[in-house]
């Protein structure tokens with residue numbers, strides 16, 4: 001379980017302080033596929049990156065299974081990050097490594113012996129259906145395939161949480177659908193808790209059981225996806241839903 | 253032509269080998285020293301993986317200083333030091349020390365430029381997977397910039413060949429020495445032209461071979 005309590009992140013820029021997120025309160029249960037949706041610049045990535053401390057919160061707490069992680073540093077921080085997988089909009093694969101070597105990376109850095117690594121990489125490539133591409137380099141793969149490699153890499157150390165920062169925003173709609181199916185499968189099969197950030201309501205609609213809407217650094221609405229869709233309270237939520245339905249206008 | 257080769261062929265060959273010897277050995281040592289310096293300068297930068305302003309500023313200063321001294325002046329200024337290190341300040345051995353001193357900051361900057369090209373997203377992944385600073389350097393920063401680093405090798409090598417030609421001034425041997433002795437002091441233009449042709453060919457081969465290897469190593473093109 002991830003409990004986010006009154007979280008804030010302030011950036012110090014040349015133009016003074018900038019509150020990227022503030023007063024964030026969320027509870028993400030084990031096994032959830034939790035969507036966080038908002039417009040560009042709302043603070044989605046900042047919020048997600050706080051969960052594995054890629055970004056240090058300025059204020060508030062993040063409890064993972066009851067333990068506040070915001071103070072972790074050194075070895076404990078590395079340990080935490082090894083237990084949380086993360087994927088990105090631009091895949092971020094190591095371009096000079098083969099597919100299998102990319103998937104092997106997280107195992108290498110925690111010192112898993114080679115024979116075990118090899119076996120684990122095979123399992124992972126099977127999971128994302130890329131066994132035949134093991135020896136290929138990322139540049140030889142399509143966007144969807146590259147994102148599947150990055151999913152395999154993120155799952156290498158059997159994390160209990162998978163953080164996804166706009167994982168389908170660089171993909172076409174068909175590829176998006178099959179990738180979302182894969183994430184859903186992984187959630188069902190492995191029980192991994194998924195936190196997914198997006199600016200598209202259709203992504204939430206397809207796989208998230210819960211959703212939080214973030215606008216202007218704050219969460220303005222949250223709940224079960226079904227309920228939020230049936231009864232959106234905020235105009236921003238209605239806008240995002242109507243955009244998904246191809247309406248473009250917000251009025252009923 | 254035949255009589256020219258008979259008279260100067262052996263000497264030209266020997267001096268070509270001397271030029272290659274000086275340049276290759278100094279380039280090798282310059283990389284051995286320049287890579288760690290370049291890595292340190294890069295990672296201690298403000299937004300990099302181990303920000304440390306004092307180290308960054310001091311190293312940056314040293315590198316800039318080394319790069320701003322003209323080679324000929326460096327060569328003369330280093331003579332006492334060179335004598336202490338290798339026992340002589342002339343000949344091929346005498347040239348290697350100043351060449352290494354001149355090439356190391358050059359290499360450090362080239363390495364820095366190559367490392368800076370690495371996509372921030374990859375550093376982010378490295379952090380997200382719980383990599384240590386050393387693991388990021390060894391498994392991400394350097395491997396991902398190998399093609400770019402290799403691209404820099406012929407540039408360094410050719411610069412060093414150019415520097416090594418100044419060896420003539422201190423009787424350092426190599427093709428520059430030949431050009432100076434025959435072309436300048438004895439007005440034997442054809443010997444000087446021969447050295448120029450050899451230098452042009454050397455540079456062409458180094459550049460083509462270097463670029464070829466660098467491109468071949470890059471897995472992003474295929």
Ligand SMILES: Nc1ncnc2c1ncn2[C@@H]1O[C@H](COP(=O)(O)OP(=O)(O)O)[C@@H](O)[C@H]1O
Nearest residue numbers: 011013018020039040041042043044045046047
């Ligand atoms: N390192 C940073 N320094 C200063 N401002 C930042 C930094 N990172 C993000 N921001 C700002 O914080 C706001 C939220 O950014 P982000 O979380 O990336 O938004 P989103 O992912 O929703 O598009 C943006 O206005 C962005 O410019």
Ligand SMILES: [Mg+2]
Nearest residue numbers: 044045046166
């Ligand atoms: Mg973002």
